[in-house]
Amino acid sequence: MNSGTLQINALQLSRQQQPLLSLSTEIHAGEVLTVMGPSGSGKSSLLNWLSGLLAPQFSASGQIVLDGKDITHLPPHQRHMGLLLQDPLLFPHLNVAENIAFAMPKAIKGAQRQAQILAALDSVGLADMALRNPASLSGGQQARVALLRVMLAQPKALLLDEPFSKLDSRLRQEVRELVFNFIQQAKIPALLVTHDQADVPAAGRLINLAEMEAATC
């Protein structure tokens, strides 16, 4: 895995010319920066801007530097930003193993490819689910496959958009640990947006957009 720092420089995010969010920060390898705030405060738009998928009604200025490289104007597929969203969004036309294979680099081929997929599934207790239809998996199982998929894509940074919000409390704790362990082991920067205080990792930094807005006012 690549390690590095994610820098957000002088971001000004607007929706239809209305200022929404200003931010400058740096996230180090293995660190999780949590951004909290009420609905409509621009949390998800921040992730969309970072991943290069900002909707047309939004506009943004600023710079994104990942691993020392300016990626602000790169298309989404060249940014190496992994995305983990509220829903697992497993591809319904592929089975569990194929969903994971989809994310792996092409250079890993044949038996090695199969072995990595099985090892990954085994590591989260899903070894016998490789050929299953994703829809037949429980919510927690789907969340774990989604995490494996993003891990094996070998991202240089991870963007998390309330990935635990639809899980029950037991699963939530389990998946949260898996995700934060992965970030630690892979030594990549991560940005988590959530509106639930319980999701904030103990060792991470926190930016509360509601407080920022209040301070600005």
Place this chain on the structure above:
Amino acid sequence: MKLGQSLYDWGIRVAPWLLFALLVLPVLGGLIGVLLPAFGWLPTLGSQQVNLLAWQQLWQQPGLPQMVTLSVTSGVLSSLLALLVCLLLLGCFYGSRGMMLLQRIFSPLLAIPHATAAIAMAFLLTPSGFFSRVFALLTGWQTPPDWLLPNDAVGVSIMLALFLKELPFLMIMSLAALANSTVLTQFQLAQSMGYQRLTAFCKVVLPQLYPKLRLPIYAVLAYGCANVEIAQIVGPSGPPTLAVAIVQWFNDVDLHRRFMASAGAVLQLAVVLSVLLAWWCAERLLAWGLGRLLSNGRRSYADAVWQRLSWLILGLVGLTLVLAMGGLILWSMAGYWSYPDLVPDTLQLSHWLTALPFIRLPLLNAVVVAFAASGLALLLTLATLEAEQVRQKPLSWLSQSIIYLPLLVPAIAFLFGVVWLQEQLGIAPGMGTVIASHSLFVLPYVFLALAGNYRLLDPRWASVAASLGLSPGAVFVRVKLPLLFKPILLALALGLAVSFGQYLPTLLTGAGRVATLTTEAVALANGGSRRLVAVYALLQMLLPALAFLLAYWCSKLFFQPGTKTQSNASVAVK
């Protein structure tokens, strides 16, 4: 109030049966009506014995293999081209601002009737047409070239005209199928994993889109292989496509040729079914062969090249459309137009003034038939969808397929049987029979246009209204219909557009007694003045365009809180 509720109850109980009866009975009855004469049984012509004479006569027809080949190649190649271009454009623009551009370009094109598309293509391709004049600018030609377009023997003109109509249809169907935001997020997710745009589209979106596009593709294939008006206008005459030949045999003064025509209609059905079967096999083969590529991890397949190609194609399609429509407008007002000038020497309105006195009746007929057929289709569709919601049981796969039946079974294969049934039942051909036959073809489009919006309507609206004391009938009329006002109007406009463009059903079930703009335009296109044909083609296009404009205008006028109409209504209530 009780009467209204009883009417509602009766409507939602009966409408689904009526809808399926209207779709299935004419098609099945019509098929029986051509199958029996194909095997020698037609008592009105004195034949009550089953035999194979009609088939022997059919096999002896000169050029039969060429007719079948022309029908198949023009239908399959135009559909394949339309599908590939549609997917390429979608792949390059999906999830971007370009999607709006695609919607804006292709939505109005859906309203162009087939006959108009064929006439516009004929004007474009003819040796003195716009293409040749544009070439002349580059090459210095002073006389029109000696090429056999349109009406070429290979069917290139048919393919281009079909492509012009099929591409917008497939595009609009795809855009509707892609309205699901989950697929867009999955597409973005694939891009975040390093997949380039078109590759991400092919590996993530296409496998989910194609199953929803399958029936529209089959409809396009069936129409492409068995269309009459396009092949009649831009197709060759010696030999023509099978469908055109069948119409000629049916209309022959020698009534005994009807036996052979019926056999031809059965052959046409077999040809279409074989094409659909072959396409289905090709789908399976491709899915099996390409399935393993989905998860091989390759992020790009020369995406940049395809991206450039898609812009080129979009430009070419745009240019063809501008030249085709521009050509129609110019020809409708052209005085003397010498070659190779790009515009006529003089422009005049005399062709319009000549045509206008003759179009009143065809125009009136077209409007009456279209409103009656679309109104009936809309009522049946609304009641069936409401019944589906009330029963909380979605239509089965079989029922959904039946809705496509009139689009999948070639019209030429069963309409002659319908005419025969009409004769057997003593129903005089006229306005009523034309309206009924139009409803058959309008119904699938109205249903498909409305079903998505109806099913997606948040059920909590109805729950809230019911909790406020409204009966199911009142909820339907006072809550659902106003909330769905815009899609309802657009479905009605689509129905009108489909009806305005119908040629074969009008001609056959009306026994030639109900003239519409389309029947007049097709008749004129085969040998009439080019300027007059252009006037009819433009008028034919104007009607559906007006229907869509009216739908948009009315949807903005009513049930929009805060608008003038609404606030006046509130004052009146107070």
